[in-house]
Amino acid sequence: MRFHILVIALFCCGSAESRKVRGISSSYKRFYREKKSFLCIDGSKLIPFEQVNDDYCDCADGSDEPGTSACPRGRFYCTNLGFRPHYIPSSRVNDGICDCCDASDEYNSHVRCQNTCWNLGQRERAFVEGQMRTLDEGLRLKQQLIEEGVLLWREKQAQLRELQQVAEDLQIKLEEHRRKKHEADRFKEQTLRALKGEDSGKSFLLFISHTIAPDEVKAEVVPVHGEERRLSDDEAGVRCFSVFFLFQVLVLCYVPGVSNSFWFRAVSNTLFFSFSLSDLQKKLDIDYGTDWEFLFLNGQCYKLTVYEYLYTLCPFSHITQKSTAGTEVSLGVWGMWAEPAKNRYNQMIYENGEPCWQGGSRSTTVTLTCGTETALRSVKEPSKCQYIMDFQTPVACQPVLKQRGVHSEL
Amino acid sequence: MAPVLVLWLAVCLGATWAVDRGNFKTCDQSAFCKRQRALKPGESPYRALLETMELTNTRLTLQLINDNNKVRLLLELYRLQGNITRVKINELKPLKPRYEVPDVLIRDPPTEPLSVLSQDENGVVLSLGAESQRVIVSVRPFRLDIMEGHDVLMSLNSRGLLAFEHLRMRKDTFSYKVTSTVASVWDNVKRVFSSQADPEAENKEEADAANQAETTKEEEEKAEEGMWEETFKSHSDSKPNGPSSISLDFSLPGVEHVYGIPEHADDLKLKTTDNGDPYRLYNLDVFQYELYNPMALYGAVPVMLAHNAQRTTGIFWLNAAETWVDISSNTAGKTVFGKMLDYVQGSSEIPQTDVRWISESGIIDVFIMLGPTAKHVFSQYASLTGTQSFPPLASLGYHQCRWNYNDQEDVRSVDAGFDEYDIPYDFIWLDIEHTDGKRYFTWDPHKFATPKEMLQGLVEKRRKMVAIVDPHIKVDSNYKIHNEIRSRGFYIKNKDGGDYEGWCWPGNAGYPDFTRADMRAWWASMFAYDQYEGSMENLYTWNDMNEPSVFNGPEVTMHKDAVHGAWEHRDVHNLYGLYVQMATADGLVQRSGGVERPFVLTRAFFAGSQRYGAVWTGDNAAEWDHLKISIPMCLSLGLVGISFCGADVGGFFKSPSPELLVRWYQTGAYQPFFRAHAHLDTPRREPWLFGPENTALIREAVRQRYTFLPYWYQQFYHAYRTGEPVMRPLWVEYPQDPATFAVDDEFLIGQNLLVHPVTEEGSRGVTAYLPGKEEVWFDIHTFQKHNGAQNLYIPVTMSSIPVFQRGGSIIPRKMRVRRSSSCMEHDPYTLFVALNARGLAEGELYIDDGHTFNYEKKEFIYRRLSFSNHVLSSVNLVPDSHFTTNSWIERIVIIGSSKPAKVTLKTADGNESQLEFDFDASMSVVTVRKPGMNAGADWTVTLQ
DSSP: OBOOOOOOOOSOOTTHHHHHHTTOOGGGGGGGOOOSEEEOTTSSOEEEGGGTTSSSOOSTTSTTOTTSSOOTTOEEEEOOTTSOOEEEEGGGTTSSSOOSTTSGGGTTSSOOOOOOHHHHHHHHHHHHHHHHHHHHHHHHHHHHHHHHHHHHHHHHHHHHHHHHHHHHHHHHHHHHHHHHHHHHHHHHHHHHHHHHGGGOOOOOOOOOEEEOOHHHHHHHHHHHTTOOEESOTTSTTOEEEEEEETTEEEEEEEOTTTSOHHHHHHHHHHHHHHHHHHHHHHHHHSOOOTTSTTGGGTTOOEEEEETTEEEEEETTTEEEEEETTSOEEEEEEEEEEOOOSSOTTSEEEEEOOSBOTTSSBOEEEEEEEEOSSOEEEEEEEEETTEEEEEEEEGGGOOGGGGGOOOOOOO | OHHHHHHHHHHSTTOOSSOOGGGSOOGGGSHHHHHHHHSOSSOOSEEEEEEEEEEOSSEEEEEEEETTTOOEEEEEEEEETTTEEEEEEEESSOSSOOOOOOSSSSSOOOEEOOEEEEEETTEEEEEOSSSSEEEEEETTTTEEEEEETTEEEEEESTTSOOEEOOOOOOSSSHHHHHHHHHHHHHHHHHHHHOOSOOHHHHHHHHHHHHHHHHHHHHHHSOOOTTSSOEEETTEEEOOTTOOOOEEEEEEEETOOEEEEOOOOSSOSSOOOOTTSOOEEEOOOOOTTOOSSSOOOOSOOOOEEEEEOSSOEEEEEEOOOSOEEEEEEESSTTOOHHHHHHHHHHTOOOOOEEEEEEEESSSOEEEEEEOOSSHHHHHHHHHHHHOOOOOOOGGGGSEEEOOTTOOSHHHHHHHHHHHHHTTOOOSEEEEOGGGSSSSOTTOOOTTTTSOHHHHHHHHHHTTOEEEEEOOSOEEOOTTOHHHHHHHHHTOBOBOTTSSBOEEEETTEEEEOBOTTSHHHHHHHHHTTSTTTSTTOOTTEEEEEOSTTTOOTTSGGGSOOTTOEETTEEHHHHGGGHHHHHHHHHHHHHHHHTTTOBOOOEEESSOOTTGGGTOEEEOOSOBSSHHHHHHHHHHHHHHHHTTOOOEEOEETOSBSOOOHHHHHHHHHHHTTSSSEEEOOOTTSOOOOTTTTHHHHHHHHHHHHHHHHHTHHHHHHHHHHHHHHOOOSEEOHHHHSTTOGGGTTOOSSEEETTTEEEOOOOSTTOSEEEEEEOOTTOEEEETTTOOEEESSEEEEEEOOTTOOOEEEETTEEEEEOOOOOSSTGGGTTOOEEEEEEOOTTSOEEEEEEEOOSSBGGGGGTOSEEEEEEEETTEEEEEESOTTOOOOOSOBEEEEEEETOOOOSOEEEEETTSOEEEEEEEEETTTTEEEEEOOOOBTTSOEEEEEO
16 A cells, blocks of 8 residues: 655755756657656556656656666666767766766766767767778678688698599509508418528518507607618518508518518508598588688687787687796697677687696687787686687678667667 | 796695695694693692782782792782783793783773782682672682672682793703803802892892702603704794793683684684694684684684673683683583483582683783673773774775786776676775785786776776785895895894795795884885875775795794794784784875775784774685685674674685575675685686676675665774674674574674575575564565564575564665765665564664764764654764764665554754655555655654
């Protein structure tokens, strides 16, 4: 049950007109037409019109006090002529801090706020114009990069197909040679037996093959190339080679007069191709955007010095931090695109960097923003071992941005 | 970052998630504690020498003799104003002076006359003034009994545990032999040449004879291990003065509940220590402290309160050396059934608690505060050590801290985040990383290149900042502070006379000798705006690591044989942190020309630290038990005068779940010092990082805090005036209700708010004890009424913070929550009038400028609000006070009222006007609309 007893107005109403429209946008003015009573906008309560903006909160939705700080859930409309209008929480009305650029929120406080809307508007317009220019230029560059990206993609695809073809051919050849080799083995064994007779207590391992894990392959490719050692000195002329092929290790022994040189060469070729092939395949498996516009970033690196550290971002590969003292730590290797529903190409995640003292490992989130140049703009470490980077590039420019502009009061 | 990492590695090598107990001594590992504790209750060897008794108007002195070694002690007994008895015991003729704690008492306590009531060879009875209180001094064995009527309130040395290790020469050293030989030769020479009977010589002979006796006795005493040297882990303590510990026991007949002696991570009600270590008081930087044990922590206040339904008393053991407190009870082992049986059989012995204090050096100087109520004890203790400093209003708001906000941009964006998510806060904090290489009073030249710009940005938001200044000073000849301290000789010295150096955040560091008044004055001068570059009026200070923390020292603190002028660190250890905060607070006062109130947070503290600012419970962890323990820890501090207490919201180590974080905000919002803080290695946890729901819950908790700021401020004014705790245990207000005696999962703010925070994970309800047979309590959110003296089950959701306003109270609040407390300065008040069963309510309204010392000149508004006979009135409590405010009364909410026909306002000029109001019949709440009078005016509002 509620009682509304009209009382002598305690507060002067000399400036009633100006007071009553305070804090209202034009679209809301219809709710505040001078009448006998005012219905809270949520319809919860009917109050005398004098109680609108009288610095006492009557409506649960705060609608009776758009121009004062009386309602906890109220909001105040800054008209901000010359700039963008916006709402501020009622609690910022007359709190001694200038929030509206037109100074309208501090009509009864000790601070003297300047109307800065025109200046802000100018600056905003200049800024937006700059942004638009950047965007136009960015989009133009992006288009180029997309075109280049498509070409590059095709080129790489062609390369891939070619390599695959070569690999296939080699595979066939290899099979052929294996077969030949097998025959040769038999032949060689016979020969050896013939050569050494019964006194040959030593056996030659001509093929030793065992499976190794795929990721070991990369690590061991370097020492493999051209590795050659003598198995035993007294077996003059007998040489063994250990090479890797299709995740298998082959130890090949060359016995003079038995094996043939062509066979060995064929194997090394296969090896080389299989590696550039898997590398390329891995790279092409990455999502470079709908138009392969991010492809050009692969293989590039971008640097930025922040305080005592030099940061290096190599997109789709890795990120490092090098201190002035010279120690370099990994802040993560390419992980994935973060996927905030709308625009899935604006954040990259690099993970599994150098381990941290309290567990876990360093990781970096790279946010891509539109710009005419491709560059690393900022690096922060808001929490220990969690880095965030701002990376600017034309390919992050989105045409949708063009919709934005300066809204002025209706 | 890298150096910190290395340091952490150095400090916490091998540390797991719990404290490494091995780093800290048990009583057994502390030689004096072990020696003292080996002494079991029995007949005391001490005897009072009544013939030496001297009674002046202000004190009684009396010699005591130890019949075993003939060493004499001097007992001094004082009756102090306000029902306090002071007992001092020192050696009659110590080899060298023993340390007496300076600077803790606010003055020489004024005395009252003592008189002898009766005396015979067995003892003497002294009157303690008007209240039929007497002290009985028994001769053999010596003991003191403090009586009131027929009741013994407290007995000293009744268990014979008075033990005073007199200073002595070391016998096994060459120098001792030389000295004693030379001395006797010289005496002989003198004797030969002195023809006349020299009274001095005669005295000397007597003394020699005594010495002889002593020597022979002493030789029988076996030189125990650890008397002249002690090692702990790799650290050795050289102990040049040998054994010097002291001990005394106190018996408390009729007492089953004792409290206080913070800081321990333990329950409010102290436990008996028979089966474990005593409670330890030794300021230590304990890495990842464990809960529910008597281990020492960062601060020490050697004050214990004893309570039963009839009386509260207190013991203040004024000693700054390492101290251990043993508690035993004759009822501790008994079950409720056993107690019942005793009662039924009528053969019950009176429950009794026995307490024993042991300190490593110094003298026995104990203040026995005789109450009779807890509030009397608070005021007695306040008369000795002063009250809580009255903090700036803004410091009662919310504080946002983190180790670390990385740079100015980080500070700016966190500040902006609070505005974006519409969460109020008053202070943002900078931890050690803001400095130039952990050189305090400096700023990192890159990350904080323009601190004044940053501070000005906060000024524009009417907010403030706290930057850390620790007392370890980087040894670096390019560092001004270090050079000045070194050149002035202000550093603490090591035992060999060089500057003491230890490891702390900056690497090798010196420790200024804050026990020196000239050092403190110099330190204070460093806070001047022209000395502390980049500082401004809205920059305040945080003193951490002031136990002092020494990473490579014994027990992570300073070597006891380090030297502070005439004294060893051993003597002053627990006092060091107090001095650091004292000097810092002085600095903040001085920089404003004595106008502005300081705000300084400290981790280490001692008796009297309440005069200098706030304390927090140190490096806790993001665990539910740590949330729970924050209540008893702050309650214990409040009982011994330190009201401005809080725990790191969210927990310092580890990462809280969103639920724990929300619950911690809800709890912290109702604790005196409300600051969120987090370790460097934890993920960010600003309030908006846990999804919109949790952001809303945290926002609501912080907003509730801000609506109650007028009440908090008033409580602190009250604490400043009376020494009563702001956050207080239920038993303080309901001393006769045994059900309240051990409650420490809920608490009162002042007398009028009862808070039972939700501290259980996944909680669906809490059971709160609503105290007081006569009381009614109103839920502050729903205004639902509950009767007192009941356990009330309260169903809770994530948004619930069970808080009740006591019927009979009036609480002024400001309901327009803004960005910071400063923004709310001129806002109007809403008065929440909660009626008791008799339809009465009372409260106060205190207003001043919120930040200067002008309240000392009565520049404030202090009014009594009372409601009786349907009339609410505001009356000036201090008629000669003068202050004006723009604030007015915007709303009066009368809870538990019937529906009035009309409501009338009458102002001082006699004008009457009718007021509009709402009535909510379901909860019986009258809401008076916009009465509009100025908060400083006289007025009445009548419900008809």
